[in-house]
Amino acid sequence: MEFEFPSTLIVLSFVVSMFMVANLLRRKSTNSYSHLNLIPGPRKLPLIGNLHLLVGNSNLHLAFRDLAVKYGPLMHLQLGEVPFLIVSSVEVANEILKTHDTNFANRPPMLSSGVITYNYTDIAVAPYGEYWRYVRKICTLELLSVRRVKYFRPIREEEYLNLAKGIASNEGSPTNLSESVYLSSFTVTARASIGNITKEQGAVTSTLKEAVELGSGFSIVDLYPSIKLLPLITGIQFKLARMFRQTDGVLESIINEHRAAKATKTDDAMERSEDLADVLLKFQDEGTEVRLTTDNIKAVIMDMFIAGGETSATVVVWAMSEMIKNPTTLKRAQEEVRQVFDGKGYVDEAEFHKLIYLKLIIRETLRLHPPLPLLVPRQSSERCEINGYEIPAKTRVIINVWALGRDPKYWNDADEFKPERFMDSSVDYKGNNLEFIPFGAGRRICPGMTFGVANVELALAMLLYHFDWEMPNGIKNEELDMTEATGITVKRKHDLLLIPIVKRPFKQVK
Numbered sequence: 079m080e081f082e083f084p085s086t087l088i089v090l091s092f093v094v095s096m097f098m099v100a101n102l103l104r105r106k107s108t109n110s111y112s113h114l115n116l117i118p119g120p121r122k123l124p125l126i127g128n129l130h131l132l133v134g135n136s137n138l139h140l141a142f143r144d145l146a147v148k149y150g151p152l153m154h155l156q157l158g159e160v161p162f163l164i165v166s167s168v169e170v171a172n173e174i175l176k177t178h179d180t181n182f183a184n185r186p187p188m189l190s191s192g193v194i195t196y197n198y199t200d201i202a203v204a205p206y207g208e209y210w211r212y213v214r215k216i217c218t219l220e221l222l223s224v225r226r227v228k229y230f231r232p233i234r235e236e237e238y239l240n241l242a243k244g245i246a247s248n249e250g251s252p253t254n255l256s257e258s259v260y261l262s263s264f265t266v267t268a269r270a271s272i273g274n275i276t277k278e279q280g281a282v283t284s285t286l287k288e289a290v291e292l293g294s295g296f297s298i299v300d301l302y303p304s305i306k307l308l309p310l311i312t313g314i315q316f317k318l319a320r321m322f323r324q325t326d327g328v329l330e331s332i333i334n335e336h337r338a339a340k341a342t343k344t345d346d347a348m349e350r351s352e353d354l355a356d357v358l359l360k361f362q363d364e365g366t367e368v369r370l371t372t373d374n375i376k377a378v379i380m381d382m383f384i385a386g387g388e389t390s391a392t393v394v395v396w397a398m399s400e401m402i403k404n405p406t407t408l409k410r411a412q413e414e415v416r417q418v419f420d421g422k423g424y425v426d427e428a429e430f431h432k433l434i435y436l437k438l439i440i441r442e443t444l445r446l447h448p449p450l451p452l453l454v455p456r457q458s459s460e461r462c463e464i465n466g467y468e469i470p471a472k473t474r475v476i477i478n479v480w481a482l483g484r485d486p487k488y489w490n491d492a493d494e495f496k497p498e499r500f501m502d503s504s505v506d507y508k509g510n511n512l513e514f515i516p517f518g519a520g521r522r523i524c525p526g527m528t529f530g531v532a533n534v535e536l537a538l539a540m541l542l543y544h545f546d547w548e549m550p551n552g553i554k555n556e557e558l559d560m561t562e563a564t565g566i567t568v569k570r571k572h573d574l575l576l577i578p579i580v581k582r583p584f585k586q587v588k
């Protein structure tokens with residue numbers, strides 16, 4: 079991720095400080111955020127605020143948790159010019175995500191997300207309001223509802239079987255599991271939302287990922303928004319323009335292909351093979367309550383690519399990593415999956431209700447490794463009061479769900495991987511138990527939860543059923559490196575390389 083707070087950012091901060099001084103001299107000293115100074119937080123330095131405290135911390139969720147231990151669960155941090163509230167307890171999260179949910183249902187504007195989302199007309203960063211509700215509803219109905227997720231079962235089964243077969247062809251050799259899982263997860267999302275995707279179109283994902291990282295809200299251009307020249311000086315403006323051109327070209331070709339297919343198909347045939355892109359185009363033609371432009375459609379499709387593929391794959395890879403590190407858990411999971419599917423000789427979703435232990439593993443992985451540990455930043459629409467403090471409109475809030483998932487007040491042996499803790503527990507990830515919200519909570523909760531979990535379950539079931547796994551280069555299981563990469567989606571720093579040993583050969587699926 080580009081929020082390398084380390085030295086580059088600090089150096090840049092001093093470069094921009096020249097501009098800042100001029101700005102400060104011009105501006106009146108009063109500002110609406112002065113109330114936030116009453117909220118506990120570390121002492122701020124001129125111009126950079128608290129940025130220096132994040133130097134050397136490649137993972138913001140960790141740094142924020144450590145600071146919260148000292149300053150409390152509602153903490154004020156000044157990052158560059160921008161004040162942030164960092165939330166690290168269930169009680170304060172409840173205030174933001176339940177009591178004042180509507181007020182905090184907005185997203186802060188950020189330079190890069192504005193550019194790549196066609197001026198905030200996707201779902202994830204669209205302002206809270208009628209447009210957001212409309213496009214979110216379409217995606218939920220057409221792609222993400224329980225009914226639609228069931229409908230896409232053949233796509234999932236085909237793609238994850240291909241994944242397993244691809245891995246089997248590399249039996250006995252170190253295999254990059256991260257790479258294969260990410261590709262399959264992305265392909266499933268793309269096939270479900272746009273029908274199919276060419277290799278060239280698929281290549282755009284790496285550009286999209288780069289753009290997402292820039293749009294984390296912690297990029298230097300977003301921390302010094304008053305310095306209008308900063309995007310130019312840092313080169314970010316050019317980078318964004320290049321990314322935009324690349325992704326726009328691909329999205330344009332996808333839309334054109336759908337329009338061309340529509341023109342040649344009968345209404346009946348269209349009905350049967352309609353995907354999300356077709357439905358969005360249909361609504362555009364029909365002129366519904368919210369008028370959709372072609373750019374809006376591109377923005378929504380792009381959101382599905384970004385939000386759908388990477389998150390699920392990240393969970394699969396962390397779950398495999400944790401199991402490799404904990405061989406007893408791995409063995410128990412393999413025994414369960416093999417017991418359920420040995421009768422058939424292949425994995426399919428019809429038997430998934432029997433995979434009790436695998437579901438516990440997924441929950442425990444989501445607790446320890448929520449793919450978006452800080453959710454997506456929120457912003458208040460109006461002034462309000464939280465914990466007796468006045469919070470002005472347009473205040474940015476970060477919920478540290480990673481810290482909530484490891485809060486010793488709620489979790490015994492909080493840092494340990496123990497799927498059994500969820501046995502006989504009613505705590506789930508659907509946004510009701512705020513100590514465990516890997517999908518967020520409230521109005522902005524992830525709409526892709528069912529879709530994502532279906533991907534994770536099937537991928538893991540395939541990997542556990544067909545293979546035993548060994549570490550390469552004689553490394554012991556417990557020595558597996560678990561370092562996290564920096565980024566808005568927190569993946570493994572180093573790809574997961576494992577040696578597959580085929581234990582259940584592939585049988586013709588009936």
Ligand code: HEM
Pocket residue numbers: 201202203214222267381382385386387389390393448449450453454455516517518519521522523524525526527529530531534
């Ligand atoms: C295991 C997989 C997934 C995880 C852990 C996950 C997690 C999240 C989180 C934490 C948020 C932010 C919620 C907030 O700000 O409170 C989010 C938002 C979102 N997710 Fe997911 N997600 C997953 C899969 C998916 C999938 C498969 C899709 C679609 C194909 C999807 C689409 C979205 C969208 C559109 C948003 C923005 C919602 C809004 O702002 O209204 N997600 N997700």
